[in-house]
Amino acid sequence: MKLSRLRLSLFLWLLLLNVCAAFAAENVNDNVFVKPANQLNLPNLESAQSKPDHSLERDKICTRCHDETDKPKVLPIYQTPHGVRADVRTPSCQSCHGESDAHVKNQGNGETRPKTEVVFSGADKSPADLLNNTCMSCHQSGLRTHWTSSQHETNGVVCSSCHSAHTPKDKVLEKTAGTQSEVCYTCHKTQRAETRLFSKHPLLFAKMACSSCHNPHGSNGPKMLVKNSVNETCYTCHAEKRGPFLWEHQPVTEDCSNCHTPHGSNNPPLLKSRSPWLCQECHSGNHSAQINSGANLQEGDLTTINGLSPLANAASRAQMAGRNCANCHVMVHGSNHPAGSSFLR
Structure with missing residues (x-):
C-alpha cells in the first residue's frame, strides 16, 4: 500500500515537471533572452558625462592663471565634492563666480585686473544676498530648508563666513575633529568662555559639536535648535530623563x-x-526652618515659612541642615x- 502511494506521488511529480517544461518551451522567445545591443534600452550616459566634462572645460579658462602658486590656494577644490568629475552636479568656476568676462579679458589699461562678478572674500566682497543666493541655487533643501529668515540670514551671515569651498576638509563639517566649534566661536565668544568652565559638555574633547544641538541654517525651534523645543533637543542624548x-x-x-x-x-x-539655593528659587517654604533672606537682620525677627519669628525661636537654617x-x-x-x-x- 505504501509502495503504491510512493509510485503515485513520483508519477505526479514527473507529470508536473513535463507540463512546466512544455509550457516554457512554447513561450521561449529569443528576443527576450538574447537581444542585440542596439535594441537594448540602456541609459544614455552621454548627457551625464558631458556636464562634468563641460564644467572642466570652462574651468580651464580660469586655471590658465589660477594654478598651484595661488595664495590662497584654489585648486584643492578638485579634492572636494565640488570637484568630482563623475558627478553631473559638479559646478564650474563660473557657476559660483559668474561669467566675469571683464575679469577674464582684462581689456583695461590698469595694472589691476577687474574683480569677478561674485566675490566671496576680501574688501570687495559681494553683498550678502548675492553670495547666499549663489550657494542656495544648489544647496536649498535638507538642513537648509529654514535658512530664509533664520537668525544667521537676517544678521547678514553668509555661507562663506563659515564654510570654505576650496579646502579639502571644511572645518565646519569636521565634527569629530573639534574644529567646528572653533569656527562658531569666532562670533559666539561668550559661549566659548562658558565651555571652559568646570562643568561643561564635551565639546573640547570632540565628543560632540555645536551642530549636535543647533542647526546653523535655521529651524522651527528656539535658538536654532535641531528639535522643536529645548527638552526634545536634550532628550536626543539624555533619553533617561524623558x-x-x-x-x-x-x-x-x-x-x-x-x-x-x-x-x-x-x-x-x-x-x-x-x-539648595537653586531649589529655593521655587521651593522657598519647604521644611520648618528659616531660609536665607534679606529680612533676617541682626537683632530683628527671622523669616520662616510661618512668617516672622523671634530670634530665640530660630531653628537651624535649612541650607546648613540639609547641605x-x-x-x-x-x-x-x-x-x-x-x-x-x-x-x-
Missing part, C-alpha cells in the same frame, strides 16, 4: 534650562546655581515609585 514618570517635576517637564545652563557652569552638573536637597531628593527629574511623590526614591 519619562513619562508617575511623579513628574514640573520645571523639568517645562524646560531643562530652568535649572541647567547648556554651554558650561562652575556648578556641576551644568546647574545655574548651587543647591544639598539632592542628598535626599535623589530622583529630582521624576520618579516611578508609588511613594515617590517627593522624589525621595
